[in-house]
Amino acid sequence: MTINILDVAYTRLKTLDLDGASEFATRILGLEPADRIGNHRSFRSDRRMSTLSYEAGNPSETIIGFELGSGEELESAAKTLEKIGHDVRRGSRAECDQRHVSDFIAFSDAGGGRIEFAVSPHVAGAAKLSRDAGITGFSHVGLFSQDTERDEHFWTQVCNARVSDRVGELPLLRLSQIHHSIALVPAKHSGVQHINHQVKSIDDVQRNYSLLRQHNIPIVFGPGRHPTSGARFVYFEGPDDMIFEYSVGVQEVDEKTYRERQFGFEPSSLCMWGAKAKIKELSS
Numbered sequence: 456m457t458i459n460i461l462d463v464a465y466t467r468l469k470t471l472d473l474d475g476a477s478e479f480a481t482r483i484l485g486l487e488p489a490d491r492i493g494n495h496r497s498f499r500s501d502r503r504m505s506t507l508s509y510e511a512g513n514p515s516e517t518i519i520g521f522e523l524g525s526g527e528e529l530e531s532a533a534k535t536l537e538k539i540g541h542d543v544r545r546g547s548r549a550e551c552d553q554r555h556v557s558d559f560i561a562f563s564d565a566g567g568g569r570i571e572f573a574v575s576p577h578v579a580g581a582a583k584l585s586r587d588a589g590i591t592g593f594s595h596v597g598l599f600s601q602d603t604e605r606d607e608h609f610w611t612q613v614c615n616a617r618v619s620d621r622v623g624e625l626p627l628l629r630l631s632q633i634h635h636s637i638a639l640v641p642a643k644h645s646g647v648q649h650i651n652h653q654v655k656s657i658d659d660v661q662r663n664y665s666l667l668r669q670h671n672i673p674i675v676f677g678p679g680r681h682p683t684s685g686a687r688f689v690y691f692e693g694p695d696d697m698i699f700e701y702s703v704g705v706q707e708v709d710e711k712t713y714r715e716r717q718f719g720f721e722p723s724s725l726c727m728w729g730a731k732a733k734i735k736e737l738s739s
């Protein structure tokens with residue numbers, strides 16, 4: 456049975472410098488600090504209790520969590536995953552508490568990328584951002600893929616994702632009417648490639664860009680505008696080479712009339728304002 460994913464829920468990152476990463480997440484990115492337990496720190500970007508966390512460890516071990524609709528759907532997803540050969544692990548109560556979810560399962564995708572499906576991410580009032588970054592929430596991720604055809608098959612055939620566009624061999628997949636929630640970025644390894652937060656306006660993109668420059672944060676793409684989703688964006692480098700993005704104005708798709716499009720893999724397909732990506736996997 457198809458695994459019906461509702462949305463991205465959280466990313467869990469590891470870092471060699473927990474204090475430095477926490478400083479980045481709040482003072483630069485602008486997120487609200489939530490929990491600070493032992494060597495684990497979590498952060499809020501919207502109504503959810505935790506959409507990003509850092510813990511001490513190997514930065515190559517990233518986790519992306521997605522939300523499913525109910526406990527029954529989680530059970531059914533576990534069975535589906537086991538049937539196609541994935542080892543599925545049930546999250547413990549302590550792990551659920553750390554993630555602020557009611558229940559979750561963990562597995563690795565065919566390329567070894569660590570994925571979690573969770574139920575009921577806990578929510579509260581809007582996040583109290585650490586600075587005026589204009590963030591409205593955690594919105595999408597790029598995932599490295601050693602085989603985009605294989606991984607697209609997983610997300611679209613085993614799960615409910617739909618292809619909105621492709622740029623060369625890079626599919627942009629949607630889980631809702633939002634143009635994309637997952638971008639599969641061809642690479643020689645797996646894991647989270649970039650983490651997107653939506654902001655309120657183009658002014659926020661520009662304001663954040665200026666702040667990032669003042670703090671000597673490497674800007675790796677933009678400001679620019681994607682011809683695929685229409686979003687205005689800026690991408691920059693965080694701790695341990697993780698790429699973060701602020702964007703605004705992502706297109707919403709009419710499920711009945713939308714047809715996927717194929718863009719050539721060239722700079723103008725990634726930015727219509729002429730910005731060139733300084734991101735290895737996106738530089739042609």
Ligand SMILES: [Fe+2]
Nearest residue numbers: 595649651700
């Ligand atoms: Fe993005």
